[in-house]
Amino acid sequence: MYNVLPYYLTKAAVEIPYQLLMPILFSLIIYWGIGFRNTAAAYFVHLACILVLVFLGNSLGVMLSSMFSDVRTAFSIAPVIMMPLMLFSGFMSNVDSIVKWLSWLQYISPVRYSMEIFLRTEYRREDFYKADGITLHERNNAYPVDSYNYTIGVGWCFAIMLFIAVVARVLAFIFLKVQTLGI
Numbered sequence: 001m002y003n004v005l006p007y008y009l010t011k012a013a014v015e016i017p018y019q020l021l022m023p024i025l026f027s028l029i030i031y032w033g034i035g036f037r038n039t040a041a042a043y044f045v046h047l048a049c050i051l052v053l054v055f056l057g058n059s060l061g062v063m064l065s066s067m068f069s070d071v072r073t074a075f076s077i078a079p080v081i082m083m084p085l086m087l088f089s090g091f092m093s094n095v096d097s098i099v100k101w102l103s104w105l106q107y108i109s110p111v112r113y114s115m116e117i118f119l120r121t122e123y124r125r126e127d128f129y130k131a132d133g134i135t136l137h138e139r140n141n142a143y144p145v146d147s148y149n150y151t152i153g154v155g156w157c158f159a160i161m162l163f164i165a166v167v168a169r170v171l172a173f174i175f176l177k178v179q180t181l182g183i
Contacts, residue, residue: 004177012169019058023050042121045154049117052161056110059168066175085109096149110164113157116150 027047036042064081068074088098089111098106106112123144152160 004180008173019054023054037122045121049114053114056161056165059165063168063172066172086111090148091115110161113161117154117157119145120154
């Protein structure tokens with residue numbers, strides 16, 4: 001009855017209010033409840049990261065679900081794809097300690113980019129640089145961004161996360177189109 005494109009665009013548009021409302025409510029409660037940095041700028045960067053992360057997660061979910069016609073197959077494959085992205089994000093170990101032939105996985109991991117944004121927003125270098133008269137070098141890399149070896153920056157992290165989300169959405173549309181053609 002309908003073509004794939006109108007269905008896909010309508011479904012994406014209908015999900016937008018839910019994708020905005022829930023993260024906003026979540027961050028209003030959690031951000032101030034945990035006691036993160038008490039500035040409006042830090043809160044809005046945190047909120048923007050949460051919103052982009054929700055959009056990206058939804059995009060990856062739509063892509064994975066449109067790759068397979070069987071729901072059980074999609075549920076079985078999702079952890080196989082998502083777990084390596086989490087493991088090689090640099091959250092569980094330093095990104096420099098990942099073996100070279102697997103280090104490329106960190107660059108497609110949304111967790112890596114959101115982690116860098118959160119760390120850079122919450123921790124300022126000047127808070128660690130001259131704490132108690134001890135320099136950063138003497139404190140053995142006390143600045144968390146340095147200890148994780150994150151070097152991209154907040155702006156690029158947002159851009160890369162949005163790029164991954166858009167690519168996932170385009171691939172989801174392509175997979176849906178292929179499914180309807182029966183190829």
